[in-house]
Amino acid sequence: MMLASQRKQHILTILAQEKQVHSTELSQRFNVSEDSIRRDLRELSAAGLLQRVHGGALPVSAAIAPFEARKNVHIDAKKTIAHRAAALISPGQVVIIDGGTTTSEMIKLLPQEMPFTVVTHSPNIAVGLVDYPQVEVILLGGTLFKHSVVTMGSAMTEATGRINADLYFMGVTGVHHSAGLTTGSYEEAGVKRLLSQRASETIVMASQEKINAASAFAIGELSLASTLIVDGELDKKLADALTLSGVSILS
Numbered sequence: 001m002m003l004a005s006q007r008k009q010h011i012l013t014i015l016a017q018e019k020q021v022h023s024t025e026l027s028q029r030f031n032v033s034e035d036s037i038r039r040d041l042r043e044l045s046a047a048g049l050l051q052r053v054h055g056g057a058l059p060v061s062a063a064i065a066p067f068e069a070r071k072n073v074h075i076d077a078k079k080t081i082a083h084r085a086a087a088l089i090s091p092g093q094v095v096i097i098d099g100g101t102t103t104s105e106m107i108k109l110l111p112q113e114m115p116f117t118v119v120t121h122s123p124n125i126a127v128g129l130v131d132y133p134q135v136e137v138i139l140l141g142g143t144l145f146k147h148s149v150v151t152m153g154s155a156m157t158e159a160t161g162r163i164n165a166d167l168y169f170m171g172v173t174g175v176h177h178s179a180g181l182t183t184g185s186y187e188e189a190g191v192k193r194l195l196s197q198r199a200s201e202t203i204v205m206a207s208q209e210k211i212n213a214a215s216a217f218a219i220g221e222l223s224l225a226s227t228l229i230v231d232g233e234l235d236k237k238l239a240d241a242l243t244l245s246g247v248s249i250l251s
Contacts, residue, residue: 002030008040015050015059019212019237020178022056051214053179061182061213063173077207077231082106084229084250085169085205091115093166096195097125099150100171102205104128110135119163121151121191138163145187152187160194168199172219175206175228177241179214180221189217193224201226212238222247 002010007030015021023041027034041057044050050057082105089095091114097103099122107118107128115134120126126139142156170192174182181204183189196202196219204225211230223245230251234242242249 004036004040007032008044011037011040011044011057012049015057019176019235020056020058024055026056051174051179051216053214058174058176058179058214059212061173061184061215062209063184063207063213063215078102078105078205079109080231081205081207081229083109085203086110088167088203088227089114089116090166093117094119094164096120096163096165096168096199098122098169098171098192098195099125099148102207103169103171106169106205119165121156121160121195122149123151124149145185147185148188150188150191152191157191157194160198163198165199166201168195168202170196170202170204170219170225172204172206173210174214175204175211175222175238176214177212177222177238179218181219181224182215183217183219184215186217189219192219196220196224203227203229205229207231221245 011021011026023034023037026037041052045052048060051060078101082102085106086109094117096119104124107125110132112132113134117136117138118129119138121140126137129135129137140151140156140159142151143153145152172181173184183192202225206228211234222242225247227248227250228242232251239249
């Protein structure tokens with residue numbers, strides 16, 4: 001009989017290949033009880049190696065570390081994605097820019113002399129635009145969530161309700177064909193949903209560690225996004241799910 005440690009390693013291998021595992025199927029595959037499989041998944045989840053969901057598990061996102069730790073992760077990919085994102089902004093638009101490491105790269109690539117308005121709940125984004133003479137910056141105040149360096153709370157959400165934006169550049173920690181768009185904070189997920197409702201188009205920027213991965217809290221279905229900007233090709237299952245959801249893929 002296979003040892004539990006061997007079984008768990010096999011589960012991680014299957015998860016890496018198939019991007020999703022189901023408790024019932026694993027029980028049949030390894031000829032053990034579902035209770036044993038659930039215990040395996042609990043232990044793997046506690047070790048940060050997968051994200052448990054109802055009925056099974058998904059690959060865990062590596063993008064939930066604090067802001068400072070994430071700044072230099074996949075930096076070249078983030079710059080490529082940020083360059084494509086910045087090109088989508090037109091003069092005169094009202095643009096909501098989320099907090100995050102990719103959006104921090106994006107603002108460095110904006111044309112210095114293009115007039116448009118940025119709305120953000122990220123002090124880092126606001127300060128990063130101080131030397132852009134034509135960019136009007138509206139900083140949404142509130143309680144500072146230090147993990148991601150963004151504001152939250154009732155003051156922030158009330159101010160958000162007064163905005164009608166053209167674009168929203170949304171940060172996520174996971175893009176998955178079944179889990180949709182996810183992030184590592186319950187409160188942040190709610191804020192991202194709210195900001196998305198205030199824009200005509202929501203643009204998601206995702207480097208490879210976020211693709212086919214999931215975090216604990218759902219922002220929404222894939223269809224919440226108008227466009228997904230990625231660096232590199234997507235596998236067929238995710239690409240098909242995005243197309244079915246009406247999401248344009250920019251790679």
